[in-house]
Amino acid sequence: MFRVCAALAAALLVPGIAPAQELKPKFGNIDGVYYTDVAENREACRQAIKNKIALCRQNTSFVSNTEDRKYPGCLPLFRRQAGACADHFRSEAHKCQGSGSARIADFTGFACTVTATVVEEGEEPEGNEPERGTGSREPAQRDRDPAARLSPKCAGMGKGAKCWQELANKPGCYFFEHFYRRLPEAHTWSGACKGGVAAGRGTLRGTSRGAVGQTGAMVRGKRQGKWLARGSAGLVSERSYSDGREHGRWVIRESGGLVHEFLYVRGKLHGKAVTRSPDGSMFEFNYLDDKRHGRYLSRTGRGYVTEGRYANDKKHGTWVYRGPGGKCYSRRYDRGARVPGSHRKC
Numbered sequence: 001m002f003r004v005c006a007a008l009a010a011a012l013l014v015p016g017i018a019p020a021q022e023l024k025p026k027f028g029n030i031d032g033v034y035y036t037d038v039a040e041n042r043e044a045c046r047q048a049i050k051n052k053i054a055l056c057r058q059n060t061s062f063v064s065n066t067e068d069r070k071y072p073g074c075l076p077l078f079r080r081q082a083g084a085c086a087d088h089f090r091s092e093a094h095k096c097q098g099s100g101s102a103r104i105a106d107f108t109g110f111a112c113t114v115t116a117t118v119v120e121e122g123e124e125p126e127g128n129e130p131e132r133g134t135g136s137r138e139p140a141q142r143d144r145d146p147a148a149r150l151s152p153k154c155a156g157m158g159k160g161a162k163c164w165q166e167l168a169n170k171p172g173c174y175f176f177e178h179f180y181r182r183l184p185e186a187h188t189w190s191g192a193c194k195g196g197v198a199a200g201r202g203t204l205r206g207t208s209r210g211a212v213g214q215t216g217a218m219v220r221g222k223r224q225g226k227w228l229a230r231g232s233a234g235l236v237s238e239r240s241y242s243d244g245r246e247h248g249r250w251v252i253r254e255s256g257g258l259v260h261e262f263l264y265v266r267g268k269l270h271g272k273a274v275t276r277s278p279d280g281s282m283f284e285f286n287y288l289d290d291k292r293h294g295r296y297l298s299r300t301g302r303g304y305v306t307e308g309r310y311a312n313d314k315k316h317g318t319w320v321y322r323g324p325g326g327k328c329y330s331r332r333y334d335r336g337a338r339v340p341g342s343h344r345k346c
Helices: 042-058 065-070 075-098 140-145
Strands: 020-022 033-035 102-104 112-115 163-167 170-176 188-189 192-194 197-206 213-219 224-229 235-240 248-253 257-263 269-274 283-290 294-299 303-313 317-322 328-334
Touching: 033 042, 042 075, 042 102, 065 283, 075 102, 075 112, 075 235, 075 248, 075 269, 075 294, 163 188, 163 328, 170 224, 197 235, 257 328
Parallel strands: 170 197
Antiparallel strands: 020 112, 033 102, 163 170, 188 197, 192 197, 197 213, 213 224, 224 235, 235 248, 248 257, 257 269, 269 283, 283 294, 294 303, 303 317, 317 328
């Protein structure tokens, strides 16, 4: 449900050229910090968060200019990952306010997977033709059926599978689903098909009534970069992908005025998520690896405020509820269960 950057294909594994390698920017991944008792180190913890964010923002290139010139397609990817890295450490900052042991989690989202060439959007690298006359029958088989190498196919797969979905208007041409929803509908693609997979820019659309149409770039059959989606009910969403997975900031706007903003890192919700409504209501969550974790805050247009925390997707610790006229009470939760007798007036 969120937005992000322009389409750049920096992470591709292309058949027929040198084996892929995963490259990192100059500082690699950014390590976290561990405190045996954060209450004794709160100022140091806050400063560490600032330092980590500054390091994230600098981690947008390789160690040498030579590598920057050799793999230019990685640099936009590193810049997007640097933003996700900074958001990650901002979401960890609440741990500096606690007591007892605390671990500021590492950010491990820096990577650019390349072959001999970093391929730009919708393009094939030079010299990508399979070798012929080598005595091996596999390249010839691929030429006859390019989609044969794609596995698994979505047909018959369960919900949530990572698989390749065949296009209804282009039999034998596929696109990658990072999370298969098993919806009773087919899909069409207005763009090109190369080597058995969707390629370049186009619109991906479900064939059922009211289906969302998504416009953006496919690289080797996988969504890449910024996409814009529109539904029949007036819903508009700005999305961002990396190698077929949700990655970066998403923004969803509903026809009634609700706006949802999320941050994804490698296909998982990670960082702050906010929903705002026209009446002034606001709901703010924090996520860690697809689970609610950290501060929660909500304000309604009628003047009600709720503050609390989640731990591993469950309410935990003290939650405070405030209402109009100075009304205020609190409750405590232990891993999602309300603590008996913990109801208190503020």
